[in-house]
Amino acid sequence: xxxxYLNLAIRSFKRNKALTLLMIVAIGFGVAASMITYSVFxxxxxNPIPDKSAQLFTPQIDGWGPQQxxxxxxxxxxxxxDAMALMRAHKAKRQTFLYQVQLSVMPNGQRxxxxxxxxxxxxxxxxxxxxxxxRYGSGWSAREDAARASExxxxxxxxxxxxGGADSVGRTLDLGGHDYRVAGVLDPWNPRPRFYxxxxxxxxxxxxxxxxVFSRAMDLHMYPSxxxxxxxxxTFTTWEQYTQSNCVWITxxxxxxxxxxxxxxxxxxxxxxADQQRAGRFDWAPNVRLRDVVQWLDYEHVVPPESRxxxxxxxxxxxxxxxxxxxxxxxxxxxxAGEIGVRRALGASRREIYTQFFIEAGTIGAAGGLLGLLLTxxxxxxxxxxxxxxIAKLARLDASLVGLTLVVAVAATVLAAFYPVWRAARVQPAxxxxxS
Amino acid sequence: MKLHPILAALRRHKAGVVLxxxxxxxxxxxxxxxxxxxxxxxxxxxxxxxxxxxxxFMISQLWVGAPTGDDQGSTDKLDAMQRTDVQILxxxxxxxxxxxxxSLPLINSSWTTGIGMKxxxxxxxxxxxxxxxxxxxxxxxxxxxxxxxxxxxGEIQHxxxxxxxxxxxxxxxxxxADKLFPKGDALGKTIYVDRDTPSTIIGVVARMQVPxxxxxxxDFTYSSVLIPTRLDxxxxxxxxxxxxxxxxxxxxxxxAALFAANPMRVIDDEDGVKSFxxxxxxxxxxxxxxxxxxxxxxxxxxxxxxxxIVGLTxxxxxxxHKQIGVRRALGARKVDILRYFQxxxxxxxxxxxxxxxxxxVGLNLWLMQHYEMDRMPVLYxxxxxxxxxxxxxxxxxxxxxxxxxxxxxxxxxxx
Numbered sequence: 140x141x142x143x144y145l146n147l148a149i150r151s152f153k154r155n156k157a158l159t160l161l162m163i164v165a166i167g168f169g170v171a172a173s174m175i176t177y178s179v180f181x182x183x184x185x186n187p188i189p190d191k192s193a194q195l196f197t198p199q200i201d202g203w204g205p206q207q208x209x210x211x212x213x214x215x216x217x218x219x220x221d222a223m224a225l226m227r228a229h230k231a232k233r234q235t236f237l238y239q240v241q242l243s244v245m246p247n248g249q250r251x252x253x254x255x256x257x258x259x260x261x262x263x264x265x266x267x268x269x270x271x272x273x274r275y276g277s278g279w280s281a282r283e284d285a286a287r288a289s290e291x292x293x294x295x296x297x298x299x300x301x302x303g304g305a306d307s308v309g310r311t312l313d314l315g316g317h318d319y320r321v322a323g324v325l326d327p328w329n330p331r332p333r334f335y336x337x338x339x340x341x342x343x344x345x346x347x348x349x350x351x352v353f354s355r356a357m358d359l360h361m362y363p364s365x366x367x368x369x370x371x372x373x374t375f376t377t378w379e380q381y382t383q384s385n386c387v388w389i390t391x392x393x394x395x396x397x398x399x400x401x402x403x404x405x406x407x408x409x410x411x412x413a414d415q416q417r418a419g420r421f422d423w424a425p426n427v428r429l430r431d432v433v434q435w436l437d438y439e440h441v442v443p444p445e446s447r448x449x450x451x452x453x454x455x456x457x458x459x460x461x462x463x464x465x466x467x468x469x470x471x472x473x474x475x476a477g478e479i480g481v482r483r484a485l486g487a488s489r490r491e492i493y494t495q496f497f498i499e500a501g502t503i504g505a506a507g508g509l510l511g512l513l514l515t516x517x518x519x520x521x522x523x524x525x526x527x528x529x530i531a532k533l534a535r536l537d538a539s540l541v542g543l544t545l546v547v548a549v550a551a552t553v554l555a556a557f558y559p560v561w562r563a564a565r566v567q568p569a570x571x572x573x574x575s
Numbered sequence: 576m577k578l579h580p581i582l583a584a585l586r587r588h589k590a591g592v593v594l595x596x597x598x599x600x601x602x603x604x605x606x607x608x609x610x611x612x613x614x615x616x617x618x619x620x621x622x623x624x625x626x627x628x629x630x631x632f633m634i635s636q637l638w639v640g641a642p643t644g645d646d647q648g649s650t651d652k653l654d655a656m657q658r659t660d661v662q663i664l665x666x667x668x669x670x671x672x673x674x675x676x677x678s679l680p681l682i683n684s685s686w687t688t689g690i691g692m693k694x695x696x697x698x699x700x701x702x703x704x705x706x707x708x709x710x711x712x713x714x715x716x717x718x719x720x721x722x723x724x725x726x727x728x729g730e731i732q733h734x735x736x737x738x739x740x741x742x743x744x745x746x747x748x749x750x751x752a753d754k755l756f757p758k759g760d761a762l763g764k765t766i767y768v769d770r771d772t773p774s775t776i777i778g779v780v781a782r783m784q785v786p787x788x789x790x791x792x793x794d795f796t797y798s799s800v801l802i803p804t805r806l807d808x809x810x811x812x813x814x815x816x817x818x819x820x821x822x823x824x825x826x827x828x829x830x831a832a833l834f835a836a837n838p839m840r841v842i843d844d845e846d847g848v849k850s851f852x853x854x855x856x857x858x859x860x861x862x863x864x865x866x867x868x869x870x871x872x873x874x875x876x877x878x879x880x881x882x883x884i885v886g887l888t889x890x891x892x893x894x895x896h897k898q899i900g901v902r903r904a905l906g907a908r909k910v911d912i913l914r915y916f917q918x919x920x921x922x923x924x925x926x927x928x929x930x931x932x933x934x935x936v937g938l939n940l941w942l943m944q945h946y947e948m949d950r951m952p953v954l955y956x957x958x959x960x961x962x963x964x965x966x967x968x969x970x971x972x973x974x975x976x977x978x979x980x981x982x983x984x985x986x987x988x989x990x
Contacts, residue, residue: 158886165879171873206697243639243841252834253639255841316640360643362737373769376645376737444946445861448612449868452605456872459601463883466594470890525864558590 140451141498155471159503162467166507169460170548171514172453178519178540180450182382182533183343184442187330188270192432195268195334196393196401198225198408202385207370213426214368215439216338219382219562230407231393232400235265236353239339239365244301247314250531256297256314257364258349259336260356266292266323268394269335274298276308276323278521279352283322287354291319297348298324317359319351331533334432337439338390343529346347347560362453363388405429429482445525461555464503468559472496479563480571489564497553504552510543581919584895591887596927599963602880603931607959608938609869611951616862624680625748625782625797627717630671630822631851633679634664634813636840641809650735653807656837663836664813667828669821672715674814676708677806678786679851681858685786688769690755690800695771701754703747703798704785705768709804713746713780715816721749723762723778726803736808740986741768746778750959751798768800788858790947822850877966884970888916892978899978900985909979917968924967928960935959 153157186192200221201213208214217225222236237259244254265271266278271292279290291312298307307321334344351361360378369386397399405427412425430438472479479492516536523531585592641656642649657675664673678684678696686707689699710726723746732742745768752761756987765773783799785792817825826848833840842848856863899912935956942948 158889161879161882161886165883168875168879172875241637243637245639252838253841255843315643373739376735376739378645381737443861445865448942448946449865452609452869452872455601455605456876459598459605459876460879462594462598462601463879465887466591466598466883469590470826470887471592473892474890525861525868527860562590 140494143496144498145502147495148502151427151475151499152503157375158467160470162464162503163506163510165460165463166504166548166552167510167514169457170508170511170544170551171518173447173450173457173547174511174515174544175518175522175534176446176450176453177543178515178534178536179530180442180446182535183332183446183530185331186433186436187332187334188432191270191394191503192334194394194431195432196395196404197435198391198404199428199430200395200408200412201423202387202421204421205426209275210425211426212454213428214387216311216366216368216387217389217391218385218387219389221428222391224411224450225391228407228411230404231395233264233268233394235264235268235392236389237260237261237335237392238363238492239336240349240351240356240361241364242314242349242351242361243534244297245316247301247313249326254300256348257345258294258347258351260353260361262353264394265350269327269330269390272326274324274326275306276321279322283352284354287358288352289317289319290352290354292323292325292327292350294346295327296346314349315359330337332436332441334392334436335392336365337435337441339363341443342436342439342441343527343528343533346390352504384390400430401431443530446530449525457504457551461551464552465558466554468500468503468556469562472559472563476566476571479566480568483566483568484572492564492566493560496563497556500552500556501549504549505545507552508548511548512541512544515540578918578922581915581922581946585919585922586913588891591891592911592923595884595887596924596930597804598880598883599924599927599967600931600934603928603959603963604934604938605876606873606962607935607955608942608951609873611939611955612948612961613866613869613873614955615949616866619788620862620866622784623782624784625718625780626680626851628690628855630817630819631716632815632817632822632826632829632849633682633851633854633909634833634842634848635810636813636816636833636847637810639839639841641839644807645735645737650733650738650807653735653809654805657805658809659836660811660833661813663805664829665816667764667825667832668685668986669818669825669828670818671818672711673816674708674711674715675805675811676706676712676814677812678704678706679812679814679854680784681788681854683858685790685792687785687787687792687795689753690769691767692755694767694773696767699814701751701798702795703751703768703800704737704787704792704795705800705802706783707802707804709803711830712801713813716783717816718783719781720746721779723776726801731803731805733805733807736806738806741772741774742803743772743774744777744803745774746780746801747776748783748797748799750779751795751799752776752779754798791795801825854947877962880963881966881970884920884967885973888920888971888974889977892916892974894913895978896981897985897988899981900983900988903981903983904986912979912981915929916971916978920971920975921964924964928963931963932956932960 149369181507199213200217202218202221203214208342240260241255241257246253263279263281263284274295278292279288302310307324310321312319312321320419329346333340333344367388369384369388375381375384393404395404408427408429409425412421412427415421416425452509519534519536522534642652661673661675664670677686686705687702688702690701692700699918709731710728713720713725730744734740753762755766756764761779762778764776766776768774782797784797785795785799815825815829830842929962939951943950
């Protein structure tokens with residue numbers, strides 16, 4: 140029966156080529172526009188570390204006070220004094236402190252020009268907390284943190300450039316005039332959005348090249364190469380004055396298991412801020428936050444506005460295409476009222492009519508889906524006109540998007556067909572036979 | 576023509592009428608908002624920086640093994656290296672002028688600060704971006720000095736990137752001058768640039784955009800302060816104007832000349848040497864993309880809606896074939912039939928347009944609430960209404976003419 144109805148549907152398309160083509164094109168464009176914008180939206184709004192996002196928290200402490208803070212919200216990073224206090228207190232199972240650095244890689248035997256390397260100064264738990272995958276070696280331990288060791292973890296890309304991709308663990312690297320020992324080499328690793336540094340990046344920067352020991356960076360007076368935000372008059376000139384200032388530049392992260400631990404940690408932060416108030420360092424009531432990864436991504440507005448607007452417009456466009464399809468299907472089905480009358484008079488049940496016309500609509504939807512797939516493939520490679528390259532390359536046509544395109548096209552068309560099919564099934568056989 | 580028969584007929588096609596009306600309403604809502612967005616983005620893309628952008632390019636470079644301290648010795652060394660580089664660039668055959676500057680419009684790397692009228696003022700009077708450079712800054716960038724004078728060579732200082740000494744004189748943009756001194760008498764007045772030291776305004780330039788094009792800088796797009804100080808850091812930016820038509824050659828030879836003079840530096844292969852037209856294209860990439868996307872969606876949307884009207888009206892014409900024949904047989908002229916369908920479409924499209932106006936305003940309000948959109952002027956809605964009504968009339972014309980061509984003899988065939 141299915142094959143027969145399919146055959147009928149194809150005959151019907153042939154009778155009304157223009158109308159059929161119009162429906163297919165409308166559905167194709169509508170579904171493609173939605174899928175292209177959705178592929179970008181999915182990429183930018185995804186959870187970069189789904190299995191741990193509820194355990195990772197970034198503490199914030201207001202060191203600026205009600206006059207200078209972000210309309211009641213504490214700064215998005217910590218100043219040196221507060222960061223050091225949290226680091227020493229070590230109230231979480233794991234914790235890491237990080238900020239962006241830029242260093243030049245001195246020429247070695249293979250190259251005669253220096254390179255610039257971007258990355259982070261981090262503490263040892265960084266790699267385990269954020270599940271960084273190692274190709275060779277590993278990160279460093281708390282012992283190296285305490286020893287202020289000259290250790291570095293490098294990206295696979297930098298390892299390729301400097302050591303030709305070989306296992307370089309233990310080799311020496313000259314960064315900015317100081318020697319570092321390579322402790323590990325990462326596999327390609329660039330979580331997007333880069334949840335761990337939304338202070339200096341918008342979440343979609345290129346993969347970092349290096350990770351150096353935080354305490355060593357302090358010893359070398361490595362100023363942050365990323366963002367640095369200060370309040371009031373700037374009076375510092377030297378590194379010591381800088382670390383005493385209210386400038387924020389260090390992003391802290393802690394790993395906490397479950398709500399009870401999170402509540403304890405939040406209590407600790409409040410307690411710490413209250414102590415600072417008592418000591419006279421803050422002359423305002425404790426104002427602290429403890430946000431997990433998802434809350435942090437949301438608070439930092441990681442999804443670019445272009446992504447939301449274009450998705451909304453594309454969905455509106457798809458809706459209009461569907462309204463259009465309802466109208467055209469209605470015209471197409473009711474034009475065949477006579478044919479329906481004959482079938483009903485010869486004994487076809489309403490159910491048969493439903494089946495026949497739903498199959499016809501589904502076929503149109505499938506054809507529209509195929510066209511939509513072609514347009515989506517073309518469009519996904521063209522999203523570079525709207526988004527920065529780092530975001531544009533996140534949009535991919537993978538198996539799930541292919542499946543989704545077809546399913547959405549067929550489902551939406553069948554949904555749109557409900558009213559026209561219902562009207563077709565209500566055709567009165569006697570009336571139709573009499574009038575024709 | 577009486578509307579009554581048309582309305583009576585429409586009542587028998589409720590579903591079709593509602594569908595066309597709905598489609599027109601949604602199309603109107605999206606099209607006029609999309610055109611409004613396109614207009615706004617184009618306005619943004621076309622706003623001038625205030626510089627003469629022709630033949631301009633920027634070099635960003637990082638010293639390797641240069642002093643990193645904040646002491647006088649280090650800054651003096653860095654200053655000497657920077658001045659050597661600028662001299663090398665100025666001596667190149669294809670280069671007209673070259674300067675060192677901390678930032679440039681549209682590159683999104685800025686030093687912004689509050690400007691006050693009194694020392695240690697609690698709330699800033701205005702917010703502005705700072706440009707640090709020497710007396711060549713104004714001529715090399717092609718800025719227009721509209722009042723006062725430029726800096727003299729003797730007034731130029733230099734300091735480390737984290738230095739605080741502010742020189743006693745500054746040049747400001749007209750926008751900033753008007754904001755600080757609404758009476759227009761800014762020249763010679765004293766302002767406080769992010770600390771206690773007073774600075775006298777010695778000149779006003781017509782326009783100089785701030786480095787950021789992001790939304791946070793939209794309240795002070797043209798509020799800039801030029802400061803007669805070279806900043807000495809372990810990285811530097813040079814802005815070079817090539818001789819007319821020699822941009823590519825000048826960009827190539829600049830990179831080579833800098834490396835020849837001192838190889839201990841990093842100039843990024845892709846972004847290290849960049850023409851200003853590339854900087855501009857990159858800064859407004861998302862705006863241009865949004866305008867193109869909205870344009871494409873508008874065109875497809877109007878085409879789909881138009882085709883939908885053609886399809887549904889054709890169906891109605893086919894359905895009423897006999898009635899049209901009867902009307903013709905009873906004396907209706909071709910033009911009466913044509914008018915009938917045109918009026919019918921006008922009624923449906925008009926109804927849809929009224930609903931569409933409400934939807935369009937609602938969509939605009941929603942966008943304003945969520946995406947820093949401005950209020951859409953009524954003109955856009957009216958233009959949108961005109962477009963959808965014209966689209967309806969154009970699409971109905973083909974099936975309506977077919978209806979008008981139905982011969983009266985149809986009436987005599989089997990009824």
